[in-house]
Amino acid sequence: MYDIILPVRFFLRRRITILAVLAVALCVFTVVVVMTVMNGLVADFTDKNHAFFSDCIVSTDSLVGFGLYDEFISRLEKCDFVVSASPVINTFGLVESESSGKNAALDLMGIDIARHIKTTDFADTLYYRRDLPSLAFEPLYDINLGGCIVGVDLLVERQKSGQYRQLSYLPMWSYLITCFPLTPKGALAKTGTQLSANSATFYYSDNSNSGLAKIDSTVVYIPFDSLQSLCGMDIGAKRTSAIFVKFKDGFNINVCTDKVSLLWQDFISQKSDFMLAYLFGTVRVEDWKTYRRETIAPMEKEQTMMILLFALVGLITVFIIFVIFYMIISRKSRDIGILKSLGVSKSGIVRVFLRLAFLVGICGAVVGILSALVFLANINRLEGWLFDKFGFQMWNREIYAINEIPNEIKPILLAVVAACAVAACLLGALLPTLGAAGRKCVDVLKVNQL
Amino acid sequence: MKDRDNPLGDGLRHYILSCKDICKSYQMGATRLEVLKGVNFGVARGEFVAVRGASGSGKSTLLHILGALDTPDKGEVFFEGKNLADFSGRKINEFRNKKIGFVFQFYHLLDELTVLENVLLAKMAGGSALGWLACSDSAKSLACQLLGELGLSQRVSHRPFELSGGERQRVAIARALMNQPDIILADEPTGNLDSATGNGILNIFEKLHSAGQTVVMVSHDEKIADRAQRVIRLADGRISAA
Numbered sequence: 001m002y003d004i005i006l007p008v009r010f011f012l013r014r015r016i017t018i019l020a021v022l023a024v025a026l027c028v029f030t031v032v033v034v035m036t037v038m039n040g041l042v043a044d045f046t047d048k049n050h051a052f053f054s055d056c057i058v059s060t061d062s063l064v065g066f067g068l069y070d071e072f073i074s075r076l077e078k079c080d081f082v083v084s085a086s087p088v089i090n091t092f093g094l095v096e097s098e099s100s101g102k103n104a105a106l107d108l109m110g111i112d113i114a115r116h117i118k119t120t121d122f123a124d125t126l127y128y129r130r131d132l133p134s135l136a137f138e139p140l141y142d143i144n145l146g147g148c149i150v151g152v153d154l155l156v157e158r159q160k161s162g163q164y165r166q167l168s169y170l171p172m173w174s175y176l177i178t179c180f181p182l183t184p185k186g187a188l189a190k191t192g193t194q195l196s197a198n199s200a201t202f203y204y205s206d207n208s209n210s211g212l213a214k215i216d217s218t219v220v221y222i223p224f225d226s227l228q229s230l231c232g233m234d235i236g237a238k239r240t241s242a243i244f245v246k247f248k249d250g251f252n253i254n255v256c257t258d259k260v261s262l263l264w265q266d267f268i269s270q271k272s273d274f275m276l277a278y279l280f281g282t283v284r285v286e287d288w289k290t291y292r293r294e295t296i297a298p299m300e301k302e303q304t305m306m307i308l309l310f311a312l313v314g315l316i317t318v319f320i321i322f323v324i325f326y327m328i329i330s331r332k333s334r335d336i337g338i339l340k341s342l343g344v345s346k347s348g349i350v351r352v353f354l355r356l357a358f359l360v361g362i363c364g365a366v367v368g369i370l371s372a373l374v375f376l377a378n379i380n381r382l383e384g385w386l387f388d389k390f391g392f393q394m395w396n397r398e399i400y401a402i403n404e405i406p407n408e409i410k411p412i413l414l415a416v417v418a419a420c421a422v423a424a425c426l427l428g429a430l431l432p433t434l435g436a437a438g439r440k441c442v443d444v445l446k447v448n449q450l
Numbered sequence: 451m452k453d454r455d456n457p458l459g460d461g462l463r464h465y466i467l468s469c470k471d472i473c474k475s476y477q478m479g480a481t482r483l484e485v486l487k488g489v490n491f492g493v494a495r496g497e498f499v500a501v502r503g504a505s506g507s508g509k510s511t512l513l514h515i516l517g518a519l520d521t522p523d524k525g526e527v528f529f530e531g532k533n534l535a536d537f538s539g540r541k542i543n544e545f546r547n548k549k550i551g552f553v554f555q556f557y558h559l560l561d562e563l564t565v566l567e568n569v570l571l572a573k574m575a576g577g578s579a580l581g582w583l584a585c586s587d588s589a590k591s592l593a594c595q596l597l598g599e600l601g602l603s604q605r606v607s608h609r610p611f612e613l614s615g616g617e618r619q620r621v622a623i624a625r626a627l628m629n630q631p632d633i634i635l636a637d638e639p640t641g642n643l644d645s646a647t648g649n650g651i652l653n654i655f656e657k658l659h660s661a662g663q664t665v666v667m668v669s670h671d672e673k674i675a676d677r678a679q680r681v682i683r684l685a686d687g688r689i690s691a692a
Contacts, residue, residue: 001574001582001586002571002575005563005567006560009563013561335560338560339571341517341519342572343544343545343546343547345540346539440520445519445558
């Protein structure tokens with residue numbers, strides 16, 4: 001019974017144990033807050049990528065593209081695991097504002113809006129036509145004009161609070177888009193000895209806020225057929241750069257991607273006599289994560305680095321607890337001597353101090369987690385207050401594509417952090433406890449008599 | 451057959467606690483200090499023995515060795531004829547808990563516990579939590595009875611630092627008596643008290659002795675030692691007179 005009463009009494013009646021609890025709580029608080037925010041940021045980023053790029057992408061890096069996409073899409077849509085597929089052209093072009101005369105080289109994305117909104121969450125990124133996304137290329141002011149959707153960061157001012165200053169009306173802005181068409185062989189198309197360039201005017205019909213900063217600040221979306229014609233991807237045979245594929249819910253993306261890959265291999269083997277069959281060689285079939293690995297991998301690497309850094313925080317906690325318990329046990333050596341003189345065994349002494357460590361760990365974890373929950377629940381309010389009062393912002397919303405700091409708490413994270421905190425306390429207390437339990441009680445009692 | 455368990459001879463078989471040729475030395479810097487140089491000594495059941503000697507003569511060391519708080523470099527300690535060196539770790543703990551009651555000069559009470567809990571600690575240390583639940587009521591009433599007999603019934607819920615030196619020593623005596631041990635080993639029990647309070651503590655030991663309790667007390671003070679039934683003088687690491 002002494003091994004239950006004594007840890008509780010040592011815990012309640014020693015100020016140093018409060019310091020130990022605070023040290024653990026601080027570490028737990030830091031880990032929970034930073035992990036929640038960083039995990040939220042990574043999850044948000046990957047979710048946005050998934051929503052934008054669908055489940056599986058059949059694509060080529062070549063600007064020439066590949067043909068027979070319509071036929072392959074028909075085959076895909078006959079598969080029981082496919083919801084829909086959408087052809088997409090990725091290319092570059094010069095975009096000139098006809099009102100200001102300013103121009104810039106931008107990424108152009110040709111999409112079949114009806115198919116694209118079924119295949120991706122593109123509809124959710126729109127502002128004016130969110131309710132009627134299939135009409136997104138029809139400007140509200142004149143539905144007969146050819147419309148274009150512009151990445152939100154190209155046109156709309158973003159406030160420091162993170163909100164976009166969207167206009168309540170759709171302004172009638174027009175853009176001259178110029179592309180340099182390529183032949184199916186990849187050469188620049190020429191008219192006589194002159195390089196040919198195709199231009200067309202498109203009217204601002206909507207803006208797209210995908211939440212992916214690089215896309216929202218560089219991409220202009222125009223109808224698939226228009227871009228195909230502008231960049232010469234209708235010369236010889238109609239071509240596309242990519243096919244986005246959406247799988248039905250409940251189907252494993254990796255398994256379905258492998259099936260699409262097999263289907264593609266089967267398709268191109270049947271089409272070996274197609275005149276542009278040589279373009280099939282550059283086509284890859286990938287799941288969305290592999291397709292976007294260049295952007296997702298660094299973030300995931302950062303996340304791994306962060307976990308390693310927090311493992312160091314864990315080690316620091318162990319060391320802090322070790323030092324605190326070393327101090328506690330140094331001050332308690334007389335008590336250890338007394339207990340041993342009363343016949344308490346070595347394991348009994350170890351139990352007393354490990355239970356004390358357990359109490360410190362549990363209380364530290366509870367205090368740390370509760371304060372982290374309170375902090376996270378108010379993190380956006382707090383950041384807003386700091387911004388209003390001092391102009392300080394953790395992530396500049398003019399730069400980072402987040403509206404709010406992620407603060408969704410995962411119970412599993414809390415459980416793991418709490419378990420680690422308790423384990424760290426037990427580990428930190430183990431060595432000094434074993435050392436103390438192994439000492440002769442007469443030595444301890446003598447030392448305390450001097 | 452040679453009596454291996456009773457090396458002091460058949461005539462001393464009645465000793466409850468005895469030691470033979472006890473030697474103990476400490477390393478003090480570069481020199482080795484020999485504190486005990488072959489001590490032979492025995493205590494009969496019901497005896498009140500005082501071990502007297504100057505400071506540093508090895509009285510406390512001898513007491514610690516007798517109570518299994520320390521081990522001798524050489525020699526043997528016997529309890530009821532059994533060599534303590536043959537005891538397992540568990541049995542040594544049991545010996546300290548059940549057979550011996552220690553009273554120290556500096557009381558050695560736990561500040562985090564109340565007076566009652568300090569006394570009960572001796573009982574708690576000897577059993578499991580479940581065992582404690584089974585006997586806690588009787589243990590509490592025994593502890594209260596002991597504290598009452600020692601004049602501390604009003605102090606049960608106080609903590610040690612709220613008590614005077616004499617009161618603390620009485621709590622320590624109550625704790626030592628809690629398991630009804632065979633022997634009380636008292637190391638300078640009045641060394642930290644004024645003469646009046648010390649006298650009160652000695653009265654308690656005398657009372658315990660007259661009730662049949664075996665007591666071994668260490669003291670450097672001749673007057674205090676003379677209150678015992680038998681006085682052993684320790685000088686230069688040896689028993690000089692008994």
